[in-house]
Structures are given as structure tokens and as C-alpha cells.
Amino acid sequence: MKAKNGSMVAYDGEMAFKKLSGGGEGIRGMVTRRITGEQMTVMEVKGHGTCWFADRASEINLVGLQGDKLYVESSNFLAADAGLRTGTSFTGARGASQGNGLFTTTVEGHGQVAIMSDGPAVVLRVSAQYPLTVDPGAYVAHQGNLRQSFQSGVTFRTLLGEGGGEAFQIRFEGDGLVYVQPSERNTIAGDV
Amino acid sequence: MSTVHHDPATLPADDNVNPYTFCVELKGSQWFLQKGKMIAYYGTIDFNGIGHGRLDRLVRTSFHSPLHASDWVVAEGSGKMLLADRAFDVNSYDLEDGNLTIRSGNLLAFQPSLALKQSIVPGFLTLIGTGKFVAASNGPVVFMEPPIRVDPQALVGWADCPSPCHHYDHGYMTGLLGGLRAMTGLGGASGEEHQFEFVGAGTVLLQSSEALMPEQATGVTPQQAGVPGGGASGAPGGRSGVPGLPGQLGDLQRRFGL
The missing domain is CATH 3.60.160.10 (Mitochondrial biogenesis AIM24)
Incomplete structure (x- = not known):
């Protein structure tokens, strides 16, 4: 399987760890990641036995994928089954508002992915009649067929220091799941 | 999970x-x-x-x-x-x-x-x-009934009871040696010499850790005589858990008759 570099805390059985340059996505993936700034150092873990992964005592959430695509910030990615393909995709203004850059990591295929969050993530279902709005600082990942749009509530009041406190929001429409954490990263939107 | x-x-x-x-x-x-x-x-x-x-x-x-x-x-x-x-x-x-x-x-x-x-x-x-x-609290909240003395860092709030007052362990604080000890921390400070004391009917809310949550500004109170925290004079009555630095200094000076 693939895991974030240095995230192994213990294992039993036989294991071999090998750094995968460029996220194991080949030369093209490597170049894309370098250009997009969505850098992610992963290692390949091979062998049999049990391997434990952890990172700074963050909460870990398991996501099962059945042929669909998970979009996750590379900083929240911990480990994935080897059968899953990882890549990068463009996120547009949402990424900019989170301070995480304009690109995000995608994981595709069949298998399990472990993602990290600050506090246990809440999984929210989005369907046609229930669109969801999320604070960029609390967003961790999403999967399924979702359209995201960026909402800005910046008005002249914000400039006067009388803003609504939630000036930037991401709106998800369509059909899928969104993972949010009970904490907000520091974002440029955080204090507006 | x-x-x-x-x-x-x-x-x-x-x-x-x-x-x-x-x-x-x-x-x-x-x-x-x-x-x-x-x-x-x-x-x-x-x-x-x-x-x-x-x-x-x-x-x-x-x-x-x-x-x-x-x-x-x-x-x-x-x-x-x-x-x-x-x-x-x-x-x-x-x-x-x-x-x-x-x-x-x-x-x-x-x-x-x-x-x-x-x-x-x-x-x-x-x-x-x-x-x-x-x-919000750092760890689950515990509800206690007064009379009770609580650690300043664990206090989240209180309901229906009169305001708390400071309590210092008397034996620890008295005498010249006590003063020196409080000032220098030499000779075994347990870190629990100072508490908040609640009496009367009501409920006291405590968090199960002593890590304080960052404080939010509550806004300035009118600058008026008799308003705690509102007066222009610097820090009337040490308000937080540090066994009062300014207060202690005064005590010691008084003890030495300075």
C-alpha cells in the first residue's frame, strides 16, 4: 500500500518501506505535482503482517472506495491501498481560499483510504434536494459526483469590520459525501 | 469505527x-x-x-x-x-x-x-x-455543587451562585519563610496554593483538564471608579492563577517593613 512518508509507528511481520518519488505517479505525476505545488511524499509498504500508521495524533478516518473518486487535501492524506490511483486535480477558487493552493489530490479505484482530520470528521451526504455549504477551513475531503462552487459574502461591511464571520464558503451540489472536521484551519477567510 | x-x-x-x-x-x-x-x-x-x-x-x-x-x-x-x-x-x-x-x-x-x-x-x-x-471545553465538563474550591485553570463557569473569591492556603502563605517561598518557588511549591472558592447554592462547571482555552476579548468596560478592570490603574487584584506576582511583592515588602 501507499502511505505518507514517516507515518509508520509500528509493525509486526515482514515489511519493506520504499520511498516513492513523485507519489508513485510516474514522471508525469511527478512533474504535475512539482508544478502544482500539491506535493506529497509517499512510501510504498510491502510485506505481510500488521502495520500501524499515525501522524501527530490526528484523528484518522477510513474511507472505502468502490470505483469512485475521492478528493482529499494532500496534507490530510495518510495511506491508501496500493490498488488505488492517486493524482492531482484543479480545484479553483476553493483551494485558494483554504490556503492550500489551487490543486488537490485525487484517489481513485477500489479499496480503502485513510485520511486525517483534526478531531473525528463528520460525513455529510449531499443530494439533489440537500445542497451543503461548508467552511473552507473545516473541509477535509469529498467524494462522489459533486459540483462545488465558491461563495463569497464579502461586502462593504466586511471592510468595516462588521462582516458575517463566514465570508468565504464552498457550496456542494449533486450527489456525494463531504468530510468536515470539527476545527478550522487558519485560512485567509478565518478572520474575516 | x-x-x-x-x-x-x-x-x-x-x-x-x-x-x-x-x-x-x-x-x-x-x-x-x-x-x-x-x-x-x-x-x-x-x-x-x-x-x-x-x-x-x-x-x-x-x-x-x-x-x-x-x-x-x-x-x-x-x-x-x-x-x-x-x-x-x-x-x-x-x-x-x-x-x-x-x-x-x-x-x-x-x-x-x-x-x-x-x-x-x-x-x-x-x-x-x-x-x-x-x-466548548478542554475535555468533558464536570458539574459540582458548592461549597467547593477549584483550580483556576479548570474553571469553566458557574451558575446561580454568588461570585467566587480567591482562596490561599494559609499555612503556606504566612510568615517570612512563606513569603520567600511564594516569591521564589523554592522549598516546594505544589502549584495548588491558590484556588477559587465558591459558596452558596448553585452549580460550578469544571473542565477535566487544566489547559485553558484561549481567551476572547470581552470588550473594555467603562473607565470608571469602582468598575473592576475598568479603572486606569494597573491590574487591581491579581486576577489569574499565577499566585499573584504584584500582590506577593507588596506582601513581602510589607513584611520587611519597606
Whole structure:
């Protein structure tokens, strides 16, 4: 399987760890990641036995994928089954508002992915009649067929220091799941 | 841990989703919340700064710390809204025609049926009336009955009982040696020589850790004689858990007759 570099805390059985340059996505993936700034150092873990992964005592959430695509910030990615393909995709203004850059990591295929969050993530279902709005600082990942749009509530009041406190929001429409954490990263939107 | 997928039908109304996330149901109603504590919502909800003109009446009836207003917003609309605060434990509490004083950094949100006022105790806020509020704490909250002495760092708030006073372990504090010990920390400071003391009928809320949550500004009180924290003179009465540096110095000086 693939895991974030240095995230192994213990294992039993036989294991071999090998750094995968460029996220194991080949030369093209490597170049894309370098250009997009969505850098992610992963290692390949091979062998049999049990391997434990952890990172700074963050909460870990398991996501099962059945042929669909998970979009996750590379900083929240911990480990994935080897059968899953990882890549990068463009996120547009949402990424900019989170301070995480304009690109995000995608994981595709069949298998399990472990993602990290600050506090246990809440999984929210989005369907046609229930669109969801999320604070960029609390967003961790999403999967399924979702359209995201960026909402800005910046008005002249914000400039006067009388803003609504939630000036930037991401709106998800369509059909899928969104993972949010009970904490907000520091974002440029955080204090507006 | 199996993952539960929430949607508006399965999310609880005005209850916890997990120990760190609270869900508020709005049906055309309003809630006050601290800026930036909303993490997600379903439905149509507007967030407006307290200074918003339309909210003037609401602010007049239930918001009484004028200079603290810029940290708060009013959520208005219909739908379900999730609140969380830096992955701290959150809980809701019901007040029935009561009053509760809480550390300013711990209060997350409250219903406008409650009135928020600055407490006379600096750094604390008082809620008066009937309604629900949401507060964060570092570790689950424990409820205690007075008479009780509590560690300053563990105190979250108190309800219905008179204001606390400082308590110092007497044997430790008296005499020249005691003074020296308190000043230098030499000779075994247990770190528990100073407590807050509560007496009378009521409830004291404690958090199960001594890590304080970062304090929120409560706004300045009018600069008037007799207003704690409002006077221009520097720090009247050491207000926090450090066994008072300025106070102690005075004590020692007095002991030496300086």
C-alpha cells in the first residue's frame, strides 16, 4: 500500500518501506505535482503482517472506495491501498481560499483510504434536494459526483469590520459525501 | 469505527453529532455565534455581523457588551448548521430563568432568548434568561455543587451562585519563610496554593483538564471608579492563577517593613 512518508509507528511481520518519488505517479505525476505545488511524499509498504500508521495524533478516518473518486487535501492524506490511483486535480477558487493552493489530490479505484482530520470528521451526504455549504477551513475531503462552487459574502461591511464571520464558503451540489472536521484551519477567510 | 453518513434528516436537532460537533436547527429563528465557529450547513442561512442595521433591535434586547460585538455574528434562516471549535469538546446547556457566568473563550453560541452581558469578573461573560447555549471545553465538563474550591485553570463557569473569591492556603502563605517561598518557588511549591472558592447554592462547571482555552476579548468596560478592570490603574487584584506576582511583592515588602 501507499502511505505518507514517516507515518509508520509500528509493525509486526515482514515489511519493506520504499520511498516513492513523485507519489508513485510516474514522471508525469511527478512533474504535475512539482508544478502544482500539491506535493506529497509517499512510501510504498510491502510485506505481510500488521502495520500501524499515525501522524501527530490526528484523528484518522477510513474511507472505502468502490470505483469512485475521492478528493482529499494532500496534507490530510495518510495511506491508501496500493490498488488505488492517486493524482492531482484543479480545484479553483476553493483551494485558494483554504490556503492550500489551487490543486488537490485525487484517489481513485477500489479499496480503502485513510485520511486525517483534526478531531473525528463528520460525513455529510449531499443530494439533489440537500445542497451543503461548508467552511473552507473545516473541509477535509469529498467524494462522489459533486459540483462545488465558491461563495463569497464579502461586502462593504466586511471592510468595516462588521462582516458575517463566514465570508468565504464552498457550496456542494449533486450527489456525494463531504468530510468536515470539527476545527478550522487558519485560512485567509478565518478572520474575516 | 464505521462511518455514519449524515444528511439533514438524520442530523440531530440542537444536539451533539459527536463530542466535538454540535448541530443547531434553525426554523426561521436566530442564534448568536462566535465568528468562525460554523463548519458547515444545510439549507439557507445568513450570517450577519452584529452591527447589521436590521439586527439592531435584537442586539438591544439580548446583547449587552457593546464593545465585544465585533466577535459575534447572528445566524438567521432555516436549515441545520454544524458548530465546532478547534476540535474541543462541545456541549449544550439549558438555562431556565437562570444566570450563568462563563469564561469568555468557552462560549460558542446561544439563543437570543438569553441575554449576554459582561461579567463584573474580568474575562467572563454572564448569560441571563431562558434558553440554550453551546460551550466548548478542554475535555468533558464536570458539574459540582458548592461549597467547593477549584483550580483556576479548570474553571469553566458557574451558575446561580454568588461570585467566587480567591482562596490561599494559609499555612503556606504566612510568615517570612512563606513569603520567600511564594516569591521564589523554592522549598516546594505544589502549584495548588491558590484556588477559587465558591459558596452558596448553585452549580460550578469544571473542565477535566487544566489547559485553558484561549481567551476572547470581552470588550473594555467603562473607565470608571469602582468598575473592576475598568479603572486606569494597573491590574487591581491579581486576577489569574499565577499566585499573584504584584500582590506577593507588596506582601513581602510589607513584611520587611519597606
